[in-house]
Amino acid sequence: MGTGKRGLIAVAVTVVCAVTVLAVPGTAFAAPSPTPTPSATSNATSNAASDATSKVEPSKDLEAVREKLDKLYHAASVATDAYNAAEEKAEKQSAEIVELAKKIVKGQERLAELKDRAGAAARAQYRTGGLPDEARLMLSDNPQEFLDGTGRVLQGQRATKGLIAELTRTQQDLEQYAKDASAQWQELEANRQAKATAQKKIEKQIAAAEKLESQLEKEEKERLAELEEQAAHQAQTAWLDSGILAEINGKASAQGKKAVKYATAQIGKPYEWGAEGPESYDCSGLTSQAWADAGHGIPRTSQEQWKQLKHVDIKDMRPGDLIIYFDDASHVAMYVGDGAIIHAPRPGRTVTLAGAGTMPILGVVRPDA
Known part of the structure; x- marks a missing residue:
């Protein structure tokens, strides 16, 4: 995981820019509603496209292309969240397996020690000849000395019982540690497979989107960007x-200011799925690292951020809060004030400042509630 930090730039940079600028970020990767009127370009003819990987007609409807790209990148974003979740679980399970291994080693050492002590006690009992205490009293040359020794024998017997009980508990603990370790290994393998599946889906969706874009002429790409x-x-x-912006006037907390400062310093760095910095980020990698830098750890994925962090009304949000987008909570951005967000949009884009309303908002969460 990337944990390096770069120098932070002033938060004020473009955060208080005009609303007209915030309204044209050119970075949202999912189609908001309503959508602009479809447009067509080029008069040449060719075979029609049947899917994202087919040859695109020169007379294609660029609006349909834009919507197709949105769907492909959205699917990649969902798969990225699944990949990140599986990776986070795998790392946690690996750490737990290491701790269990340490407990097993210590338990085995303790068991060996207890067995040595139990063996010594058994040998001592054997040396007494195994006679009943009454016979040993009658055969003793000094009955008083024998009686004095009997108390010590009783103490030894109680200690031996305690030794056997501890040995039994230690054996039971070792058996449980072994079962727990086996279960963790199975979970670890399951999450490794989940990661591999998600990675294949991510790469497939991104490859399809890139191929679709590569079939566009220069003028078509420019028109697509305009759309x-x-x-x-x-x-x-x-x-x-x-009128929602008039109701939003919350002030950032001290940690929120630090998180915003970190996010602002990452503007211009490339999006990369699964990345947590310091050179590149995906959407939740950016928000989780920003809050980690502020001294407050939060879940790694946008979906878990939505599930675990406190929900706040949009009119009550303040800089540093996280806006969760789309019904499946597949995208997250940091609110920085004045109707603006900083987010890592999608493959092929960079961390950028955008308008908070450029994508469908699911809700707002507060890391430092």
Whole structure:
């Protein structure tokens, strides 16, 4: 995991930029509603595309292409969350297996010690000849000395019983440690397989999106970027027109300010699925590392951030809070104030400042509630 930190730039950089700028980030990777009017380009003809990996018609509908790209990248984002969750669980299980191994080693050492002591006690009893205490009293030349010794024998017997009980408990503990370790190994293997499955899906979706984009002419790519900007602008404008920004006036906590400062310093770094910095990030890698830098650990994935962190009303959100997007909680961004977010959008993009309303908002969570 990346834990290196780079120099932080001032939080004020573009955070208080004009609403018109925030409304055109050109980085949202999922189609908000409503969408702009479809547009077509090029008059040449060729075979129609049947899927994302087929040849794209020169007369293609670029709006349909944009929507297809959104779906591909969204599917990759969902798979990335699954990959990150499996990785986090695998790391936790590996650590638990190490701790169990240490307990097993200590238990085996303790068991060997107890067996040595039990053997010594058995040998001592054997040396007494195994006679009953009454016979030993009658045969003793000094009955008083024998009686004095009897108390010590009783103490030894009680100690021996305690020794046997501890030996039994130690053996039971070792058996349980072994069972726990076996269960953890099985879980670890299951999560390794889940990671591999998610990785294949991520790579497949991204490859399909990249192939689709590679079939576009330069002018078509430029027009596609314009369509993305128009869709983001339209969604952000609708969000602002609701008047919600007038209700949002929360002040960042001390830790929230640190988290925002960290996130701001990452602007311009590339998106990379599964990455947690310091050179690249995915969406939840950015938010989790920003809050880790602020001294407050949070779950690694956007879905777990949505499940585990405290939910707050959108009108009550403050800089440093996390906005969760889409019904499946597959994307997360950090709110930085003035209707803006910082997020890692998708493959091929960089960490950027955008409008908070450019994607469908599921809800808001507060790490330091």
